[in-house]
Amino acid sequence: MKLTDKALQKRALQPIWVLTTAFTLLASGMNTAVHADDDDGFSAESIAGTWLYSSRGSFGAGGPFPAGTPISGTGRFIFNEDGTCGAETLTNFGGNTSAGAGPDLISCNFTVNADGTGQFVGVTSSPFSPNVLDFVIASDNEIFAILEGVLVNRFKLKRQDDDDFSSEDIAGSWAVLGEGELAAGTSFVEGTPIVFDGVLTFNENGSCESSLIHNAGGVVFFTVSSDCSVALNPSGDGTGVVTIMTDNTLNPIVIDFGIVNENEIFSITEGPLVSTTVFRRQAGGDDD
Numbered sequence: 001m002k003l004t005d006k007a008l009q010k011r012a013l014q015p016i017w018v019l020t021t022a023f024t025l026l027a028s029g030m031n032t033a034v035h036a037d038d039d040d041g042f043s044a045e046s047i048a049g050t051w052l053y054s055s056r057g058s059f060g061a062g063g064p065f066p067a068g069t070p071i072s073g074t075g076r077f078i079f080n081e082d083g084t085c086g087a088e089t090l091t092n093f094g095g096n097t098s099a100g101a102g103p104d105l106i107s108c109n110f111t112v113n114a115d116g117t118g119q120f121v122g123v124t125s126s127p128f129s130p131n132v133l134d135f136v137i138a139s140d141n142e143i144f145a146i147l148e149g150v151l152v153n154r155f156k157l158k159r160q161d162d163d164d165f166s167s168e169d170i171a172g173s174w175a176v177l178g179e180g181e182l183a184a185g186t187s188f189v190e191g192t193p194i195v196f197d198g199v200l201t202f203n204e205n206g207s208c209e210s211s212l213i214h215n216a217g218g219v220v221f222f223t224v225s226s227d228c229s230v231a232l233n234p235s236g237d238g239t240g241v242v243t244i245m246t247d248n249t250l251n252p253i254v255i256d257f258g259i260v261n262e263n264e265i266f267s268i269t270e271g272p273l274v275s276t277t278v279f280r281r282q283a284g285g286d287d288d
Contacts, residue, residue, distance in 0.1 A: 053266065072276045073268060083111060092270060120133035167232055
């Protein structure tokens with residue numbers, strides 16, 4: 001499977017990328033379940049396959065942005081059984097979003113210890129190279145990780161269920177929960193914390209509707225979409241973009257997402273709303 005995100009490559013080019021790579025072809029055994037053998041423990045084979053991630057953190061001292069600048073990210077890792085890997089990421093650095101930048105070919109390798117801990121090392125052309133990610137396997141479908149260096153960032157990875165997604169796979173209503181900070185460019189003070197939740201409904205024809213409630217530093221307000229569209233990557237890799245037009249200071253809300261499975265989506269927002277967001281398919285309502 002060759003990962004080529006044509007939809008995102010048409011977006012405005014931004015100068016800063018972290019861990020941006022071309023994906024390598026997956027080795028066989030992509031859906032191998034994570035397990036710790038009684039004798040040998042964990043290995044590279046345990047996590048072979050494709051993983052979606054969500055990350056959030058801030059810059060430490062010595063980076064290109066002031067210390068404390070918020071960071072949010074999402075994307076995909078592909079781990080191969082031979083210890084090689086690839087990654088494609090989207091990152092919002094304090095309002096500067098890397099969406100649309102072409103993939104940067106890197107040398108990418110990882111190791112897994114018998115106890116389930118491990119390390120990813122990727123060499124890129126970014127000022128943060130090499131990128132060193134220390135991780136621990138939590139379960140068959142989940143990995144926790146932190147990034148070393150000036151990017152003080154934590155990651156949550158979940159195994160991707162499929163590699164051929166379409167609009168039909170996400171049609172329906174989703175509960176949304178997001179958290180982050182506001183960068184410069186809104187009516188709020190830079191650094192204002194923000195949380196939000198609500199409902200986002202996707203239609204098979206590429207349209208959508210949203211109704212969200214936000215708390216920005218104690219100020220509560222609502223956003224209801226006046227126009228909403230979703231564009232899935234035609235490659236079927238499960239990535240895409242939602243654009244929500246509203247009538248408030250956050251207009252437009254642009255969400256870059258990756259489908260984990262039929263019930264969960266990871267995403268980040270572009271622009272001054274620096275947030276990570278999780279979507280969960282709604283379930284449990286009363287039938288008429």
